[in-house]
Amino acid sequence: MQTIIDGHTVEHDNSVSRGIYYLTHELDELERRVYFHEAYDHGSAVFEDHMGYKYKLSLHGSEYQLTKV
Numbered sequence: 001m002q003t004i005i006d007g008h009t010v011e012h013d014n015s016v017s018r019g020i021y022y023l024t025h026e027l028d029e030l031e032r033r034v035y036f037h038e039a040y041d042h043g044s045a046v047f048e049d050h051m052g053y054k055y056k057l058s059l060h061g062s063e064y065q066l067t068k069v
Contacts, residue, residue: 008036011064016067039059
């Protein structure tokens with residue numbers, strides 16, 4: 001699946017639907033920007049949602065990928 005978040009294409013599967021929801025609905029744009037910049041600068045960014053689930057946002061070419069950690 002693909003989801004567009006703030007103009008970024010994020011590849012993911014159904015197992016990370018909570019992480020997609022967290023990024024799109026629970027964080028404001030400035031908070032999301034931190035994770036995308038970290039992934040862009042360092043290849044990936046790990047974050048935890050409010051329920052304690054951990055995710056990794058990775059940059060692959062021009063697209064991001066969200067996976068569980």
